[in-house]
Amino acid sequence: MxxxxxxxxAPKKPTLTPKAIIHQKFGxxxxxxxxxxxxxxxxxxxxxxxPQTGPCLYRCTLQLPELTVVSETFKKKKDAExxxxxxxxxxxxxxxxxTDLTPQEAQESLVARIAxxxxxxxxxxxxxxxxxxxxxxxxxGDHCGSIPISVISVCDPKIFSLxxxxxxxxxxxxxxxxxxxxxxxxMLHEFLAISEQHSWIRKLNPYPQDIIESLMEEGGSQECIRxxxxxxxxxxxxxxxxxxxxxxxxxxxxxxxxxxxxxxxxANVLISRNIGKASSETRLxxxxxxxxxxxxxxxxxxxxETVHFEGSLNVRARYLSGQDIVGDAILACxxxxxxxxxxxxxxxxxxxxxxMLLGKxxxxxxxxxxxxxxxxxxxxxxxxxxxxxxxLPRDILCMFCRQHxxxxxxxxIISHPLKIPTESSESCFKAADSGNDMIECANGASVNGSxxxxxxxxxxxxxxLLSKCGDVILLCSPKxxxxxxxxxIQNASLKLLSWLNKYFNSVTTPFDQLYETAGNFxxxxxxxxxxxxxxxxxxxxxxQIYAMQCNKSxxxxxxxxxxxxxxxxxxxLKIEGPDSGICxxxxxxxxxxxxxxxxxxxxxxxEVIEVCNEFEFEIGVGAVxxxxxEVVMQMSVGQDAYFNTNLLTSDLIFASAGDSxxxxxxxSSKACCVEYEISLTKVAEPPEERMEQALFxxxxxxxxxxxxxxxxxxxxxxxxxxxxxxxxxxxxxxxxYSTSLExxxxxxxxxxxxxxxxxxxxxxxxxxxxxxxxxxxxxxxxSITNFxxxxxxFDIGTCLEVIEHMEEDQARLFGDVALSxxxxxxxxxxxxxxxxxxxxxxxxxxxQDQEESDDQNLxxxxxxxxxxxxxxxxxxxxxxxxxxxxxxxxxSVEFSGVGGSADVEPGFASQIAVFKREWSHExxxxxxxxxxxxxNVIWEWNSNK
Ligand code: SAH
Ligand code: MG
Numbered sequence: 041m042x043x044x045x046x047x048x049x050a051p052k053k054p055t056l057t058p059k060a061i062i063h064q065k066f067g068x069x070x071x072x073x074x075x076x077x078x079x080x081x082x083x084x085x086x087x088x089x090x091p092q093t094g095p096c097l098y099r100c101t102l103q104l105p106e107l108t109v110v111s112e113t114f115k116k117k118k119d120a121e122x123x124x125x126x127x128x129x130x131x132x133x134x135x136x137x138x139t140d141l142t143p144q145e146a147q148e149s150l151v152a153r154i155a156x157x158x159x160x161x162x163x164x165x166x167x168x169x170x171x172x173x174x175x176x177x178x179x180x181g182d183h184c185g186s187i188p189i190s191v192i193s194v195c196d197p198k199i200f201s202l203x204x205x206x207x208x209x210x211x212x213x214x215x216x217x218x219x220x221x222x223x224x225x226x227m228l229h230e231f232l233a234i235s236e237q238h239s240w241i242r243k244l245n246p247y248p249q250d251i252i253e254s255l256m257e258e259g260g261s262q263e264c265i266r267x268x269x270x271x272x273x274x275x276x277x278x279x280x281x282x283x284x285x286x287x288x289x290x291x292x293x294x295x296x297x298x299x300x301x302x303x304x305x306x307a308n309v310l311i312s313r314n315i316g317k318a319s320s321e322t323r324l325x326x327x328x329x330x331x332x333x334x335x336x337x338x339x340x341x342x343x344x345e346t347v348h349f350e351g352s353l354n355v356r357a358r359y360l361s362g363q364d365i366v367g368d369a370i371l372a373c374x375x376x377x378x379x380x381x382x383x384x385x386x387x388x389x390x391x392x393x394x395x396m397l398l399g400k401x402x403x404x405x406x407x408x409x410x411x412x413x414x415x416x417x418x419x420x421x422x423x424x425x426x427x428x429x430x431x432l433p434r435d436i437l438c439m440f441c442r443q444h445x446x447x448x449x450x451x452x453i454i455s456h457p458l459k460i461p462t463e464s465s466e467s468c469f470k471a472a473d474s475g476n477d478m479i480e481c482a483n484g485a486s487v488n489g490s491x492x493x494x495x496x497x498x499x500x501x502x503x504x505l506l507s508k509c510g511d512v513i514l515l516c517s518p519k520x521x522x523x524x525x526x527x528x529i530q531n532a533s534l535k536l537l538s539w540l541n542k543y544f545n546s547v548t549t550p551f552d553q554l555y556e557t558a559g560n561f562x563x564x565x566x567x568x569x570x571x572x573x574x575x576x577x578x579x580x581x582x583x584q585i586y587a588m589q590c591n592k593s594x595x596x597x598x599x600x601x602x603x604x605x606x607x608x609x610x611x612x613l614k615i616e617g618p619d620s621g622i623c624x625x626x627x628x629x630x631x632x633x634x635x636x637x638x639x640x641x642x643x644x645x646x647e648v649i650e651v652c653n654e655f656e657f658e659i660g661v662g663a664v665x666x667x668x669x670e671v672v673m674q675m676s677v678g679q680d681a682y683f684n685t686n687l688l689t690s691d692l693i694f695a696s697a698g699d700s701x702x703x704x705x706x707x708s709s710k711a712c713c714v715e716y717e718i719s720l721t722k723v724a725e726p727p728e729e730r731m732e733q734a735l736f737x738x739x740x741x742x743x744x745x746x747x748x749x750x751x752x753x754x755x756x757x758x759x760x761x762x763x764x765x766x767x768x769x770x771x772x773x774x775x776x777y778s779t780s781l782e783x784x785x786x787x788x789x790x791x792x793x794x795x796x797x798x799x800x801x802x803x804x805x806x807x808x809x810x811x812x813x814x815x816x817x818x819x820x821x822x823s824i825t826n827f828x829x830x831x832x833x834f835d836i837g838t839c840l841e842v843i844e845h846m847e848e849d850q851a852r853l854f855g856d857v858a859l860s861x862x863x864x865x866x867x868x869x870x871x872x873x874x875x876x877x878x879x880x881x882x883x884x885x886x887x888q889d890q891e892e893s894d895d896q897n898l899x900x901x902x903x904x905x906x907x908x909x910x911x912x913x914x915x916x917x918x919x920x921x922x923x924x925x926x927x928x929x930x931x932s933v934e935f936s937g938v939g940g941s942a943d944v945e946p947g948f949a950s951q952i953a954v955f956k957r958e959w960s961h962e963x964x965x966x967x968x969x970x971x972x973x974x975x976n977v978i979w980e981w982n983s984n985k
Contacts, residue, residue, distance in 0.1 A: 171376025764842030768797025
């Protein structure tokens with residue numbers, strides 16, 4: 041098979057559209073409402089103005105948490121949206137990523153910006169930073185009007201962008217903004233005062249008295265607001281703990297945080313960038329190290345500044361923020377908002393902290409999206425979109441990149457092998473708008489440009505993870521091909537996510553080993569960039585070591601449980617309720633309700649940590665923690681299961697549970713364990729195809745086709761008839777191979793199947809795909825138990841997964857008709873091996889020590905794979921039928937199959953017989969002159985027309 045790949049050029053630095061910028065910042069919190077605006081035209085007749093509706097125009101209202109803008113009217117909805125986004129960016133002072141100011145120009149703009157921040161106009165504006173200035177102006181004495189420099193550096197995005205133009209390092213180390221602000225401020229010494237230690241800035245001349253007076257009135261009530269925050273000690277020995285910040289609206293909140301950190305001066309508080317959602321105000325606050333305050337050298341730098349804090353690195357805070365943070369830190373969500381002048385705050389709980397940690401790993405993002413931290417797992421395989429629950433792999437990958445401040449991932453679609461690559465079909469695109477299925481090409485061309493082509497092409501997807509500066513961190517190029525671009529993208533994304541998940545959970549796996557596994561995932565790593573950009577390794581290990589310390593109490597308690605350990609890691613398993621016989625099987629979608637609790641045995645203590653009333657997942661792809669799946673596989677609908685485990689890590693427990701203090705005390709009890717209660721409420725049956733996809737790779741249907749193609753190639757046949765061609769999967773595939781086939785025909789009894797087959801073949805032929813020998817293609821309608829003399833004596837016949845759809849006597853009749861009157865040189869017949877259903881439909885394959893009769897019972901309880909199947913044969917039945925048939929008509933027969941193996945019980949999943957004619961065609965008594973046509977031609981194609 042020849043493969044033509046499209047080259048993907050090195051990614052250009054992508055320019056983000058205004059909408060993309062808004063999306064990065066606000067995600068789902070940005071609402072676009074587009075309304076039609078009827079244009080009213082005046083007729084040319086004076087005095088008689090009859091309103092007429094002109095072309096429709098659109099106006100877009102963009103609602104953000106902080107402001108709302110309304111665009112002008114546009115002819116296209118798209119333009120109205122982009123315009124609204126642009127207006128919002130302007131108002132918010134967000135400079136698009138690609139500002140092309142020179143460092144010198146940026147330096148000048150920075151000075152101007154700082155001057156503006158201390159203007160009267162700014163003070164009464166809706167900027168969050170003006171909220172800080174107003175609050176400090178209400179303070180008494182020395183501190184009145186002094187703004188900590190760290191506040192200026194984090195509250196104004198424009199300052200950040202300008203500093204980034206001066207020094208791109210700012211992106212990875214935002215504390216570098218501080219020296220630039222200091223330097224710019226010193227240039228404004230006639231207007232601004234700066235503290236000796238460079239920790240605050242103040243306007244020299246006071247603001248007008250009337251403004252100050254109105255500010256005093258504006259100040260809120262004395263009432264105390266209790267804001268929940270958490271303290272992250274720098275010592276790993278100490279637990280993360282909840283703290284309550286008690287603040288009145290009259291006070292400046294940073295003073296209260298400074299207090300909590302044991303500081304007298306709020307100006308010595310340093311503030312991290314936003315953590316978590318881009319639109320939140322969750323930040324880490326910590327005391328500026330003494331060395332930093334004394335060190336003046338950083339202001340005299342020459343564009344090569346670094347800010348390095350001395351002190352004990354706070355590993356957990358660093359992992360959360362990606363910034364170097366020293367000493368104890370307070371994590372709080374508090375700030376001034378635009379629009380409203382009130383203090384905005386949200387509680388940050390221990391639970392939220394652990395959720396934030398969890399949300400940095402691919403598996404964690406998936407668990408959070410499913411709201412099932414203690415049950416869901418990132419599946420190892422993507423079968424179909426219909427079966428996928430939770431955020432889709434591509435979206436998880438985008439979220440992951442945002443979490444780690446990487447560029448949006450770059451996906452390249454490679455068509456394979458049917459489309460000839462051209463310059464314009466370059467399909468490098470960004471998934472900037474992950475909520476949207478439409479794929480935007482970086483070069484503006486549409487990937488789905490040719491609807492005729494897209495159906496018959498196969499696609500591969502290659503991905504790149506890039507740092508914000510465009511350095512390649514990872515390249516993932518899986519070999520698998522898909523019919524749909526989206527499948528290629530989702531599967532490739534999942535592959536990359538699975539490896540990244542390993543990387544994050546590799547507490548015990550040495551990196552060398554991980555590095556090796558990357559090869560199996562078709563991933564190339566730049567280790568230097570990986571370590572720099574995606575902080576996993578060391579710091580998360582430490583977080584987990586901490587987690588494990590809490591877990592000492594969860595040592596295995598097997599001596600307690602005399603009961604059977606049917607499932608790994610599970611003890612005291614009880615399944616209650618009558619067996620309804622409706623059981624989950626591989627590929628099916630069971631729906632459970634469950635609750636998970638911490639219990640202290642003997643003490644009657646129980647704390648529910650996670651409850652879920654409706655949780656559906658696909659069996660066989662690792663979508664849940666393995667022991668949950670194993671237990672569910674033993675249940676039938678209507679039953680309840682109870683069991684205990686000791687396998688949870690405490691970070692998961694804290695992330696799901698409410699009251700952290702209570703959990704901590706429970707966990708420290710020796711006899712504490714985790715108890716699951718699961719009820720199986722329903723099971724969605726697996727359609728045969730889905731099951732075949734879920735269990736076999738490549739899918740069983742594809743393996744059958746490949747088996748047939750192999751024989752066709754070897755036989756050097758020139759004509760072929762596909763008995764029961766259905767929607768033409770084999771015929772279509774044949775066109776991809778350069779076989780020696782000149783005439784290809786298919787016959788089926790189903791109009792519906794034939795119509796689909798004709799459509800598929802048309803698309804392929806339109807795209808110019810035929811193997812070079814093919815002269816004609818033809819589809820017949822008819823029953824394969826009937827003969828058609830036009831097809832007598834052809835070279836090869838195929839009959840894949842058809843006979844079981846006929847009554848058994850009809851199937852037998854087909855065999856005789858095929859070998860006695862059609863007389864192909866070779867006939868390939870496949871049908872399900874009923875014995876294999878034990879594997880497909882039961883939780884575990886029969887073990888060796890099980891009694892023979894057990895096997896029989898197990899087999900008897902199996903269902904057919906498809907409702908339309910009239911029978912499914914065991915190997916013995918199939919061999920008997922085929923051997924007798926071959927003997928009757930002087931054919932030889934060999935047995936084979938696909939899925940599984942002949943030597944391993946219970947044999948192949950699909951069993952196949954290959955019949956070969958032992959006599960030459962001339963011996964045949966049947967004469968070509970006997971016209972006996974039972975088939976109707978319903979579609980035909982000839983190469984020479
Ligand atoms: N061979 C195809 C389709 C298998 S499904 C594949 O491998 O994908 C079974 C097909 O057999 C259906 O399309 C059904 O319409 C067809 N079929 C069932 N009984 C038939 C009969 N008596 N004559 C012709 N086709 C029949
Ligand atoms: Mg079938």
